[in-house]
Amino acid sequence: MKNTIKNLAALVIVAFVTLSFTAIEGDKKEIKTDKSKVVWKGYKVTGSHEGTISIQSGFLNFEADKLTGGEFVIDMTTINTTDLQGEYKGKLDGHLKSDDFFGTSKYPTAKLVFTEVKASGKNAYAVTGDLTIKGKTNAVQFTISVYGNKATASLKIDRTKYGVKYGSTSFFENLKDKAIYDEFDLVSDLEF
Template identity: 40%
Template sequence: MKQIALTLIIIISACAVTLAQTFAKIDTTASVVVWKGSKVGGEHHGNLNLKSGKLIIEDQKITGGDFTVDMTTITNSDLTSKKWNKKLVNHLKSGDFFDTKNHPDAYFKINDISTAPSGNAGEYTISGDMTVKGITKPISFPAKVTIKDKLLTAKADVIIDRTAFDIQYKSGSFFDNLGDKLIHDNFELKINLTANLE
């Protein structure tokens, strides 16, 4: 009898967890990803499009999820010359950088979410696996998340070391005497996500 009761408790608990878990589908048209890279004496920035994504929600908090970035959509926003704008974008798509012909997508999978050191409501540290050019590395970054009714919004500033993904072009970590041709290893992604809870 005790065994039956214990089994029922386990089943009921499992059902309760399942019911508490919901999903939020990322609205790719409303979400924005802005990239920024810097070099000696200047910087460039532009946009990337999200291809797809979903988040797992439990008790009004994100507990997991993943999303895909379409690297072929990379644009530049600061160069007004069409010639130089196109030249930069094509270079970013080439093998020197993201090699979008062979690796059109980048991926991120959430592995862990913890309360940010600030302790402020809605502020978290997100850790997970980032895949660029077929190479997967762990990264962590701060994020601010708001859930109201059926709408989730999130903002994050992500710093990525490009050399971890075999992007070594004009990196001071691999080449000497680059002078003013040096391109910094870290690039930044400013992410604004909008997702709809199911």
């Protein structure tokens, strides 16, 4: 009986010491790129345009079901306008891929790396991240909501911080109705 108690005590101590010094590793959840969607919307004086862009790769990190980080690579060559058809769609898609906008032949990808994640509600998180577009990196802040194996996020991005100045009244005068607003929106629906 004494040996059984000693063995049990020894087992409990070993288990306690082992668990005390073992780091609990987070759970890295890969984004299902074929089931995830990113929609962009840009604004100009006379209206707006919208479309989609594909996620090349990405993941979200969790610890005990709490979001702790993430990273995404966007395939800039997939910029696609969805509110136009035919010749006008082709022209806008080509212009967005040109050096006037995102220069996708030189910069085929953009990247977002989470640098800070704070819970802001039951399933919501305030995120600060480093966004790199056209080789320029700037901090962005946004909210992401996570429900089960899905997440949604909305970002407002000032394109001029990334050297995308075409049609910007911040850099060019007398654009009148040809002006394009500096900020554009990205809305993502993610599945992992």
